[in-house]
Amino acid sequence: MTPMARTFLTSAALTALVLPTAIQAQSIGYGNVGDGPGADAPSDAPDTGRPARSGRNGRGGGGKQVAVIPYVEVNQIVNAELSPGDEVLTYTQVAAGVDASISGRNNALAASVRYEHHFGWGKRAGDGDTISGLVNGYTTVARGLTVEGGALATRASGDRGGVGFGSRGFDDNGSTKIYSVYAGPSFATRAGDVALSANYRAGYTKVDQDNDVDFDGEDFGIGSFDVFDESVVQIADVSAMLAPGTALPVGLGAAGSFYQEDVSNLDQRVRDMQARGIVTVPVNRNLQVTGALGYENVEISSRDAVRGPNGAPLVRNGRYVTDDSAPRQIAYDVDGLIWDVGVMWRPSRRTSLTAHVGRRYGSTSFNGTLTYAPNDRSALNVMVYDNVAGFGGQVTRLLDGLPEDFEAVRDPISGELRGCASTLSGNGCLSGALGSIRSATFRARGVAASYTLKMGGLDAGIGAGYDRRKFIAARGTILASANGVVDQNYWLAAFLSGRIDPQSGWATNGYAQWLKSNDLALDNITNVGASASYYRLLTARLRATAAVGIDGTLQPEPLDDIWTASALVGMRYSF
Template identity: 40%
Template sequence: MRTTLPHARRGVMAFAALLLAGTATSAQAQFSGPESGGGDSASASAPASADSGGDAKRDKRGERRSKRAVEVSPYLEVGQVLTADLKNNGDVLTYTTLAAGVDAVVATRRAELAATVRYEYRIGEAGGIGNSDSISGLLRGRYELARGLNVEAGALATRSRADGQGADNTIFLGNGSNSADVYSIYAGPTFARRIGGLDVGAGYRFGYNKVEVDTPAVLPPGATSQDIFDSSTNHVAWGSVGQRPGDLPFGWQVSGGYEREDASQLDQRFEGKFARADVTVPIGPTVALLGGVGYEDIEISERDPVVDANGVPVRDANGRFVTDKSSPRQLSFDTDGLIWDAGVMWQPSRRTSLTAKVGRRYGDTIYTGSFYYRPGHATQIQIGVYDGISSFGRGLSAGLAGLPTQFDPTRNPIDGDINSCQFGAQGGGCLNNALSNATGAQFRSRSIQGIFTSRAGPWSYGLGAGYDRRRLLVPALSQIADLNGVTDENYYLFASIGRQLGRDADLSLSGFYNYFDNGSPGATDVQSYGASAVYSQRFWRGLTGSAAASLTGFDQDGFNSQLVASALFGLRYNFR
């Protein structure tokens, strides 16, 4: 006993140090909705050292990628697309695509970046489809200014449904009715460093989000439309200081933060602030008890919409409520007082971590948790359970911030738009929750999301799945009070498999399923599903030919169901 006790004690202390090593900026978790990568999310719960240090990244071909790799690939592309609705009298559409874009991956000692930007122009040929264009892109990056001080940024340009019926690829069939253009950007510094035996962390994030709708959404007869998000700015600031076990038999941390969002729609405002103290008590070599208590103040307010002579809210040409700027502000959510949570963390190694917590926030019981498992260099499993107050704008900013800085950007092979889930060497993330409903209302969200990524020789795999439940928060005495408490549910699944076929050919398969249950009066459930395959062959230097095929289905009460088959043949020239 005298010989093993010191070793056990050192094991406990080492375990506790690992627990607190990555918590310098965990104060950000207090603002985390289901889309965020902060705090209790699966990605943040991974040990900080699990993916830093000696592991080199791998590219799509499975080759070892240097930590000082810089790959920037501008390209031009031309393609011919044919789509045919296998139901509804078999409408056939054909069009030509002209595209220009750039894909980039940067991995140096001080910078990490993954980015893809694409402009596409479509020329309609048959079936009544008109000419159109679109820009899409995804960026996530980090640059180290000094030891422990980083600047992080992210951006997204994509499309979502304008009718509040979930995010899926079927919105682009035909002329793309019921679609909205979504733009999001965030940036800010983060700091995490050990100073004089204390773990010090701080950060700030600014986000801007915009949704553009060309025409009002088409809804089933008798359905009530939720308001459509327009634009917002959001600010998040947080800080923390703590100490690992050593001088004391437990670790501790005190933290605080402030968040504000101002939305143009109904002059909506979110304001939240908190302060709290947390302790970590190791009770064994691999297990620790977690506990925290603090104070929180959250207030959400908005103005009424303009109403006509019959008391019906007035909407503009895009289907949004018109704000009555002379009306007084009304509260849609207001809480302040004591918050607490308690739980347990199990971390048998740097590659495995499990956290489960129960607590009290928002005047209600909350449950959060995460699981991280990395059995080998190229395989990761992440699961997160979330409970928070969020919005379309704040959810997009948090979702972008939760993506890894190293992933292989992938797109829909037919329309070229960003896939909802992205995977890479650092894990992955899905934006389905953030994009599922472009509602203008704030909401309470409870969700779970799981990510699996792996590489084995020439093969690469990715799987993302989740569930999100949103309850809208609208003033009880508002002209649109019938939307208060409306609950939406979203189920989603995305999977991809890729294989390198020799030096100059690739084959990739992907599939998705999305089910959206809209709780608005008169609304109907929507389900969509699809699968696609892409074969690429490099002919000469930067010239690559591609052939793609997809099958996509869409079902919603009140509309004709669709089953659309598509095919694409294209050529791309990469300038590198």
């Protein structure tokens, strides 16, 4: 097991032990998401840009519910290349994992963590191990004070991301592994009629790529080595809000936020500070109009790579070596007034809409969320976002915003996390944040939508979205050629499962992903795939499983498309 994998397992285990918790809706951006479907947020909830944990509002009903299911598996897998070759590889997979859900009035946990080792048969099938998991939650330390945390581990296909999309390769050759962990406190209280809140998050993200290229000579281009390594993220915000109808007919508030991400690649740094005043005007019982005016300062900077005698950059372990003695170069520097106007509409406890338009980052900015849960069995969630960050910042925001109750959707053959988790409390999709793993920082704008249905033994969901990243890099550095490059990620993920009888059931899932870039060094790629599985309980704890899947990578001419079919038979024992 790699050191990074051991680090993730330790972090995930500590999170699960220290933070009995659950998971909340993905929110990438700025604007009040509000509580999940079914929650009834107070009208004076501050617009902090952070989703509220519904469990803190007592939705657990005071009764504690605990479900912890550890398991072990032994599976036999056949992986057959259909195009352009015809190679057939066989693996024996040994896995151990745990699925957990704990919910109560003061704390909650949702977790799915899995370790696998693959033994390859023959010279061409290599051995490998994989950690995959999703953990998130909070625990109440004192009245109004909670500590939240979470972790993610998954594997992407290729050097452009894809959160487990693409062919099901089982050895470590060419794999890209993503690890992330975050934690921090949240505090909310009142001083008379004024609602006060403060939040802080610290996150760490690491991309472990099987690429040990070293050279001092020819420059092969930015596309070869502009792969994210690791970053540390800090996010903080504070607000004070006076609700309409207390001291004045309108609501008044003030809020401030701080974001900083330090990326190891070429010592890149993103810093975003803002302060704003907020006015809330009630239109009727269900509708409020908001306006905000403030000041923001955003700066992105980096250093250059170490250069050889011929001016070519030095590369170690597949990434550029930072010249720590080089002066810091400014890539992006915007400061001045910011503003937005928006609406907050909550016609019932099952429907919530927020929408904002304004000026940030020197141009027009849109963001908002829609949650609609017509009943306790289905939910629709839509989110529009706009922010400046690095890859690690997007993943930290993703973890901090995941729903507090979810079931991981895993590929039945590889065991990897798929595009969306199954949840009725928010947008549990991972694909938007994990679409591109360049090291350069960027402005991200996009939309993500998901619909989930649980009815009897049927569990269904679909998610779709679009993520556009325009990269920002300093002139005069090795990353200069990435400045202005636009990567676009269109994605679709769906799952459907059900029971045949009390002893057996089935599951299917499918995905499609379109990766486009105006970088001439990269090709536009389409990834598609689907899988189906059947299980039957042989005893109360022993389960037999059979599964089949197909995956394709569609590439522009003259490159050949890649198609792979896979099959699995195995046994799982749950403790």
